Amino acid sequence: MDNNPWSAVRALFLAVLVLSIATLAVAAVVGGTWVVWLRGGAVAVAAAWLVALAGQAARGRRPAYVRIRFVSLAAPVGVVIILLAPDSGYPGWMKAEQAVVGVLVAAVAFLVNRRSVREAFPKRGKLS
Template sequence: MDNKVWAAVRALFVAVLVISVATLGVAALIGGNWVVWLRGAAVAVAAAWLVALAGQAARGKRSAYVRIRFVTIAAPIGIVLILVAPDSGYPGWMKAEQAVVGVLVAAVALLVNRRAVRQAFPKRGKLG
């Protein structure tokens, strides 16, 4: 398995973590409703978890890889729903932040769903 892929995945997840923590800092400075705090904290925790999963996947752990694939496909869909919802409770600045997070996570989805990466994590019982 090409570790360059996992280094890029880890870097993208670290970027999501940094952005999410910065979002909580902005919420502390300018004030944020409960939706901002809940979403910001949840995304920060999820990003930390994904950084850890990227390390496990880089070491060949299939379950970590499968979780990353699932999250990186599902999360951008959820983010799009937040962005298009007319009265979601998210202020414009947080919708912009979530758009950036969505792009970063979608980039990970593109990386981990490439054929070479998928083939490095065969289903149990399959060798190739």
Template sequence: MTSTDLHHPDNRRAFRTVRRLVLAYLGLSALTLVAAFALRDHTDLITPAVWVRGTIVLAGATVALLLTVRAARGSRGAFRRLRIVSGAMLVAIAAIIAVPGVFPVWMKIEQGLCGLALLGVAVLINGRQLRTLFAQP
């Protein structure tokens, strides 16, 4: 891969959009834990599952951001891992939304918003433009 390819305006734009979507995912994840902390005395809204899932999601969003930064700098491994991680997170979010009773409605809505951001990431990362950029020579 040449630096010219990485710095092509279309590729830079695609990675800028991916980074913004991942930052939105990270921000929503952080706000979820802030809200959980603020509402910690309301056990009907903040269940142990909210704490566990919220912490895992924040960690996953942090990893996704690190992978995005490394992929934008040309790391094939980070690009490949970002493709896998974004897809796996989408599946996990779909399961959380679908499973009745484990998570409160507000968290399912938050996870739906996170899922929309990740769907955008997955579409861009798995699109022809970026896959071609990281194709084996």
């Protein structure tokens, strides 16, 4: 398996960004609630930020890698909570969109948490 996952990670985050923008377009057409607009906007902004972080991580910046690693583990948990909440205020179509986002971000978690990738970003003082 390739030890440099950053083009795949960037593509996954770009897919999240495109999907989030499409979600906002759907909300504009169907009349989304404030919850839909808030979540959709926040995910779009976060995805744009994560695309930028993926570029930094590809250039070897450990802080970018650590942030991506944290978000890729935490975000799917948040998505599961949204999907399981009985009255979260999210319409079914947005829950479906969030499920796809969760799968995309979980794929990032799989890529960036492999041993070979972790070893490429050693903690300070652990350089060989």
